[in-house]
Amino acid sequence: MDQSGAEEAAIHRHPPEHSSIPSGENSVWSDVSPLLEAACRELRDGELIHGDNFNLFAAMSALEIMDPKMDSGIVCKYYSIDEAVENGVAPVPISSDKTIDVQCTIDIMDHLLACEATWHNGHSLAQTVFSCIYLLRPDRTSSHAILHSYCRVIRATCKAVVSVVSDARTHEEEDLFTMAYGLPLHGDGDEKCLSMLNAVEETIYRQLRACKATSSKKRVSEDIEPLQHNLDLEEGFCKALLCRIRFPFFPCSYLYEKTSRKRLGAFGTCEDGVEERTTASGRAPIGFDASLNSRSSAPTPPRAIKILSWEKAVQYFLKLLHDLDIVCSYSLDPSLEGVLRFVVQFQKSKPDLIARAHLQLLLVQDGKLYGRDPIFAVITKAAALPEVTKNHDIQKNEYIVQLGQLVINMLKILCTNAAWQRRKLGKILQDWRVIYVQLEIAFRNEFGSVSSISDDENICVKIFKHILNWVEEQTYWIASRYLMLGFELDLYSPNEYCMVYWYMYVVLIKLAEKTHLRISVSSGTAKKKGKKKKDSSKEVAKESRIPLPVLFLQCHLCLAEGLSMMLAALRNELMVLQSPSPFNTEHERFIQHFELLQKACVPDNISYLSFKESTTYTRFSTLVMYNYFKNAQRIAKEIKSSFSDDPDRLAEVRRLEQVAEHNGVALNVICRVGALDPSLKRRRRPNQSQNSKLIFGRLFFGLSPDFLIPPNPSLSLSLSLHFSSRIL
Amino acid sequence: MEPNKEERQQQQEAAQKAEFDPSEIEYVIYGGEHHLPLIMNLVDQELSEPYSIFTYRYFVYLWPNLSFLAFHRGKCVGTVVCKMGEHRTTYRGYIAMLVVINSYRGRGIATELVTRSIKVMMESGCEEVTLEAEVTNKGALALYGRLGFIRAKRLFRYYLNGVDAFRLKLLFPIPEINPVLSMIAESDEIHTHDQIPQQECQELQQGS
Numbered sequence: 001m002d003q004s005g006a007e008e009a010a011i012h013r014h015p016p017e018h019s020s021i022p023s024g025e026n027s028v029w030s031d032v033s034p035l036l037e038a039a040c041r042e043l044r045d046g047e048l049i050h051g052d053n054f055n056l057f058a059a060m061s062a063l064e065i066m067d068p069k070m071d072s073g074i075v076c077k078y079y080s081i082d083e084a085v086e087n088g089v090a091p092v093p094i095s096s097d098k099t100i101d102v103q104c105t106i107d108i109m110d111h112l113l114a115c116e117a118t119w120h121n122g123h124s125l126a127q128t129v130f131s132c133i134y135l136l137r138p139d140r141t142s143s144h145a146i147l148h149s150y151c152r153v154i155r156a157t158c159k160a161v162v163s164v165v166s167d168a169r170t171h172e173e174e175d176l177f178t179m180a181y182g183l184p185l186h187g188d189g190d191e192k193c194l195s196m197l198n199a200v201e202e203t204i205y206r207q208l209r210a211c212k213a214t215s216s217k218k219r220v221s222e223d224i225e226p227l228q229h230n231l232d233l234e235e236g237f238c239k240a241l242l243c244r245i246r247f248p249f250f251p252c253s254y255l256y257e258k259t260s261r262k263r264l265g266a267f268g269t270c271e272d273g274v275e276e277r278t279t280a281s282g283r284a285p286i287g288f289d290a291s292l293n294s295r296s297s298a299p300t301p302p303r304a305i306k307i308l309s310w311e312k313a314v315q316y317f318l319k320l321l322h323d324l325d326i327v328c329s330y331s332l333d334p335s336l337e338g339v340l341r342f343v344v345q346f347q348k349s350k351p352d353l354i355a356r357a358h359l360q361l362l363l364v365q366d367g368k369l370y371g372r373d374p375i376f377a378v379i380t381k382a383a384a385l386p387e388v389t390k391n392h393d394i395q396k397n398e399y400i401v402q403l404g405q406l407v408i409n410m411l412k413i414l415c416t417n418a419a420w421q422r423r424k425l426g427k428i429l430q431d432w433r434v435i436y437v438q439l440e441i442a443f444r445n446e447f448g449s450v451s452s453i454s455d456d457e458n459i460c461v462k463i464f465k466h467i468l469n470w471v472e473e474q475t476y477w478i479a480s481r482y483l484m485l486g487f488e489l490d491l492y493s494p495n496e497y498c499m500v501y502w503y504m505y506v507v508l509i510k511l512a513e514k515t516h517l518r519i520s521v522s523s524g525t526a527k528k529k530g531k532k533k534k535d536s537s538k539e540v541a542k543e544s545r546i547p548l549p550v551l552f553l554q555c556h557l558c559l560a561e562g563l564s565m566m567l568a569a570l571r572n573e574l575m576v577l578q579s580p581s582p583f584n585t586e587h588e589r590f591i592q593h594f595e596l597l598q599k600a601c602v603p604d605n606i607s608y609l610s611f612k613e614s615t616t617y618t619r620f621s622t623l624v625m626y627n628y629f630k631n632a633q634r635i636a637k638e639i640k641s642s643f644s645d646d647p648d649r650l651a652e653v654r655r656l657e658q659v660a661e662h663n664g665v666a667l668n669v670i671c672r673v674g675a676l677d678p679s680l681k682r683r684r685r686p687n688q689s690q691n692s693k694l695i696f697g698r699l700f701f702g703l704s705p706d707f708l709i710p711p712n713p714s715l716s717l718s719l720s721l722h723f724s725s726r727i728l
Numbered sequence: 729m730e731p732n733k734e735e736r737q738q739q740q741e742a743a744q745k746a747e748f749d750p751s752e753i754e755y756v757i758y759g760g761e762h763h764l765p766l767i768m769n770l771v772d773q774e775l776s777e778p779y780s781i782f783t784y785r786y787f788v789y790l791w792p793n794l795s796f797l798a799f800h801r802g803k804c805v806g807t808v809v810c811k812m813g814e815h816r817t818t819y820r821g822y823i824a825m826l827v828v829i830n831s832y833r834g835r836g837i838a839t840e841l842v843t844r845s846i847k848v849m850m851e852s853g854c855e856e857v858t859l860e861a862e863v864t865n866k867g868a869l870a871l872y873g874r875l876g877f878i879r880a881k882r883l884f885r886y887y888l889n890g891v892d893a894f895r896l897k898l899l900f901p902i903p904e905i906n907p908v909l910s911m912i913a914e915s916d917e918i919h920t921h922d923q924i925p926q927q928e929c930q931e932l933q934q935g936s
Binding site for chain 1: 761764780782783785786789790843846850863873874875876878879880881882883884885890892894897898899900901
């Protein structure tokens with residue numbers, strides 16, 4: 001490089017005219033373009049000048065200056081908010097014509113709502129809500145009561161939402177969400193925003209009454225200045241403003257307006273592309289510029305953000321309000337089992353971040369359930385320990401304290417999105433396993449061998465035993481949730497269903513076992529259980545006394561086993577769903593899918609080998625013999641009546657019953673196909689095998705989602721029909 | 729003049745299917761700067777995400793042996809760009825970009841390209857191979873599924889367009905237990921009735 005030229009270039013300084021960052025004491029702005037140009041002349045293709053700590057990887061995150069897609073410092077239109085304001089981008093009042101001013105205010109409100117929904121859906125606050133210049137300069141709007149109060153409420157809402165989400169913070173989903181670098185989230189006097197909004201609402205309501213009275217030629221009781229001067233539009237405008245102001249509190253008013261939107265639309269230009277519009281009128285709002293804030297949206301380069309349409313924004317908020325309503329009306333069930341069921345049920349409707357954050361804050365506060373119940377008391381109840389345990393010194397045991405922390409972590413994780421939830425559940429399985437082992441060791445150290453002490457001898461022994469069993473039960477519950485979420489997230493492909501259902505089956509066996517033990521111990525029948533085992537007549541009597549939660553699990557268990565065995569039989573006898581791959585085998589796929597379960601020994605002594613042992617020789621005759629689906633159906637029928645007061649669980653049992661029934665039918669059909677066309681049982685008849693592959697492939701898609709997600713009866717039916725027509 | 733609907737359809741069909749025999753496709757390992765514009769054009773053309781030249785150089789300068797190009801009569805019609813290295817406790821390969829131009833898709837070019845890279849990774853001692861694909865990219869998911877990849881994780885709103893991604897993983901067998909060579913021999917048979925995906929591209933997220 002030409003050294004002197006470069007130096008000369010470097011000395012040649014041009015203070016930038018519009019720099020928003022002033023020079024410091026020891027620094028000055030200088031134009032490096034000549035230096036760069038001189039350097040570039042010396043470089044050939046593929047060469048790079050770099051320091052020791054700058055490698056190719058670092059180069060990858062280089063920003064290309066002056067590329068609008070990457071350079072967040074690039075000036076788009078205005079250098080600063082002030083400059084935009086000076087150029088009349090966000091006038092106050094918006095128009096000197098009051099009618100137009102009201103129209104424009106409504107557009108701004110609509111667009112802000114769309115921006116807020118877009119922010120909630122994962123885009124930066126700076127480039128959505130705070131693209132509104134009125135929001136960025138809180139003082140400017142003070143003469144415009146409606147706009148001013150609405151902006152204050154929006155700012156306050158954003159602040160409140162950021163605070164809820166940051167308090168509930170569990171993972172990176174919130175990082176971008178809560179980032180508010182230098183944005184004026186808090187304006188002086190924002191705490192009074194609700195009373196201001198109330199006053200505005202009151203005024204508009206009076207204006208509405210006044211204009212209604214005028215139109216019906218009644219006497220006007222008060223002397224009220226109208227909202228604007230076009231009397232034909234007065235009522236519509238008043239209503240439009242009222243429902244916007246009231247929306248968060250009375251969503252139905254917004255719905256009302258959706259139906260009367262056409263009338264409002266008449267004032268704007270009616271164009272195509274309603275679904276794209278961010279305002280009800282379809283006009284572009286005044287006073288927004290997303291580029292002004294792009295420097296605040298770091299660390300990611302600015303991105304062109306597509307603001308959600310007004311329709312979608314309203315839909316989003318209606319769903320949010322519905323979800324929040326569920327959270328608010330939840331009865332604070334004191335049992336952990338109830339809490340878990342509620343959270344799992346709530347998550348089925350795929351609530352968004354804000355609703356999930358609220359749920360989490362409701363469940364866990366100050367390390368207590370609902371900020372109310374000490375976690376040890378919750379564990380005591382969940383593990384069916386005697387009441388006295390609540391105040392027992394054992395809660396000071398370090399492992400018991402850790403266990404409490406694990407329960408809290410689990411609750412928090414269950415409130416996150418399904419993808420993240422599954423990853424974290426997989427990881428905490430190990431923690432639960434470790435705490436079990438530590439508790440067991442602590443228990444042994446303190447009390448010696450379990451068998452040498454009778455239960456009554458020491459309350460501590462009892463507590464430890466119960467807790468150990470409960471820790472295991474909870475571990476298997478987490479494992480089953482982990483496996484189930486894999487379906488929801490579409491992580492399994494059809495040729496893996498067999499092993500997934502099989503693993504689910506082995507986990508459910510353990511879960512049912514632990515649950516049964518807990519329930520029978522708590523009802524005092526545990527001791528009798530062993531003695532009566534050989535008495536077959538009493539065995540039947542005992543069968544009928546199997547607790548409901550255990551029967552429920554057994555129903556799941558039969559289905560999982562049945563599905564796994566049916567898939568294995570299909571593979572073994574009809575050679576479908578085999579998946580040879582060039583680089584690895586089913587064994588590696590098994591290791592990968594169940595890695596976290598295996599690491600945590602959930603369950604013990606389960607490996608690919610045990611999977612192969614239980615499925616390699618499965619035939620359709622085995623399935624017919626064991627009647628998995630019929631058993632599942634029978635149990636479902638049996639327990640249905642017990643859930644008559646719980647519609648969610650009743651629906652779940654009904655689904656299980658349906659799935660069992662459909663698969664029972666499917667199994668019969670498959671067996672008959674096999675009998676009618678023995679060639680199907682032989683391998684390598686390409687056409688036949690292709691056909692059966694097609695049929696069975698489709699059949700499975702009907703099976704798997706049925707098991708977890710609301711069933712699709714029409715699909716199942718069409719599959720059966722499709723199937724029968726092939727046989728005929 | 730704007731072509732009418734029928735003509736447009738015919739043109740599209742012609743564009744969709746290039747006529748060629750698979751044996752005419754020539755596969756070439758990355759050979760230097762002269763290949764770089766070809767790769768960049770292809771990726772820019774077919775993938776939505778714009779990558780800076782630094783991103784391409786990062787990959788092809790450090791792992792030229794893992795990048796391949798497919799040519800048909802001198803025209804570059806597909807490419808794969810990868811890397812490998814330590815990741816936590818494992819040595820893993822990573823498929824960064826895989827592209828085949830639209831009219832050449834569905835004929836096994838992407839499978840061949842990516843298979844070549846994976847073989848090099850395996851020979852270089854990688855224990856596993858990983859990549860991300862959009863959950864909506866059925867073609868890519870099917871392709872990798874046939875190669876033995878599992879969907880290990882779902883990544884919530886991974887791409888800037890808000891779409892989730894799957895992290896796909898391929899675990900190689902531990903050589904002592906399962907001799908790899910015998911399986912590759914077996915695989916030839918499978919490839920003969922391979923069903924080819926419609927779309928075979930997947931994207932790399934910037935800065936990951």
